[in-house]
Each structure stands twice: as C-alpha cells, then as structure tokens.
Amino acid sequence: MRIGLLGTGPWADMAHAPALRRHDDLDFVGAWGRRPEAAKELADRHGTRAYDDVDALLADVEAVAIALPPAVQAEAAVRAARSGCHLLLDKPLAVTVVQGRAVVEAVRENGVASVVFFTTRFQPGAEGWIAEQAATKGWFTARAHWLGAVFGGDSPFAGSPWRREKGALWDVGPHALSVLLPVLGDARRVVAAAPGPGDTVHLVLEHTGGASSTLTLSLTAPPAAAGATVELRGKAGVTVLPDGTQGPVPALVRAADALLASAGGGHPHPCDAAFGLRVTEILAEAEALLPER
Known part of the structure; x- marks a missing residue:
C-alpha cells in the first residue's frame, strides 16, 4: 500500500517515518509538512520524497499517517478521507467533539479504514493483558x-504549543482511557474532575460495566x-498492566498492520476513528468540569 506522512515534528521523525520505512507491506511515498524546509529535511533523513502540495501527495497514495497537532490533524484527516485515503491517526483524534465527528463522518461517507495510534493498545504484552x-467479570x-x-x-515535546495549551488531560488522558474503556466498559459519566499541581488532572469515572475508575494525569511530574x-x-483479585514496552516504532508497525487488515476488508479496528471520537467526548466532558487555570 502506498502511504504518505503528514507532519514533520519530533513524533513524525522519531516514530512515524521509521515505522513507515520499516514496514514490509508499505511503500513510503513521501512526506508533507506545513514548513516545506522541514519536510525536505525529514524526507532526506528517511529516504523518501518531500511534497510541497498536500493534495499532490494525497493523489499519489492510498493511505496517510498523520503526525500533526490534533486540531490540524482533524482537518487533514477529513481532507484525506475525502480523497479516498485510509487513515493512520494519532491521539487525540481531535480536541473538540465537532472536529472529531467530522472525521468519523468523512471516514464513513468515503468508505476508508481508520486506526488511531493509542500506543499502549499496540504493545503485545499490554494488548494481551487488556483482552x-x-x-x-466482576x-x-x-x-x-x-x-x-x-x-x-529535555523532552523533544517540551516546546509543543498544543500540549502546553491542552495539558495532560488531552495528551496522556487518551492513553489511560484506551486501556480502561475496553476492560470496564464505556464511561457512563465523568463524576468529577479536579486540578492538581502544574497541569495535573484527577478524574473519577463511572463505567457502564458497574465499576468506577480514578485517573491521575500529568505532564509536569x-x-x-x-x-x-x-x-x-x-472479584478476580488485583492485576496491574504489564510494564514492558517495545517502543513506539514497533507499536506503529503493528498499528499499520491493523490499518492494512481493516482496509483489506476486515472489520473496523477497536481503535478506529469512532473510538477516537468517544475518547474525545469523554475528555471534553471532563474539561468542562475543570476550573479555568
């Protein structure tokens, strides 16, 4: 499958581009970014072509991986889906419910496959534990x-404007929800949301399966x-998510496997755009309960 990359930031460079280049069943056609010089530098590092025109890239590929800030990602995903491209998306899908719904509608209306890269869900140990x-029961x-x-x-993401604006709730909150929701059921409601030190947020959720959960999220620990x-x-006792991780590149390769399977006529992946939208809805509900900082 011919695939392109939208985005040129640290995550695109350290995770997406190496995974697309490594995958045996993907042809990494090229990269586009909002800064053409950055796209050229990334393309040179990863042995592919830089595109100045995003529509030219979309016309040359069957799928795109998107590594852009979430508000920009949502707009790009709609554009790509309308061009008939399957979507390998990042979390969060969007930072407003309206944007998230637009992505889901574009996916459905244009018959394309979608996978949102919740990193933990594509780690073999964690995937087996979650299942x-x-x-x-119980x-x-x-x-x-x-x-x-x-x-x-010295994080490469320290200068990320959207992370500084939206904080841990939107950056690491999706990771926690991606583990809790398939085990405990959907969040019936966000019972409480309270701020902690820095950008720390504490949430209490009530789940459809009858359980409750508490989440502590921070980028400033x-x-x-x-x-x-x-x-x-x-009832089964106590169990803890395994610590082991293979890193983001092997996990992204597995996410690309999932996209290929779904695009090839398989069932929608559990981490598709619709699931990404549900995560966005829960985060937006929590955000509305928080006092303005």
Missing part, C-alpha cells in the same frame, strides 16, 4: 496514573515520579 481483563474499581515529565526535562500504572481490583 484477558476484558473477558474477566471488576469493582480501577486506578490509572499516567505521569510524564515533558515540561521539566518530577522526572523521578514519571511513569504509567493501571491497576484493576475486583
């Missing part, structure tokens, strides 16, 4: 801590406190 816990409660130190160290933990408690 096992989803098949287990969960009572869960807690998720997703703590980053993006703004306190001390580096020594950073990390992700998901713990479930119920």
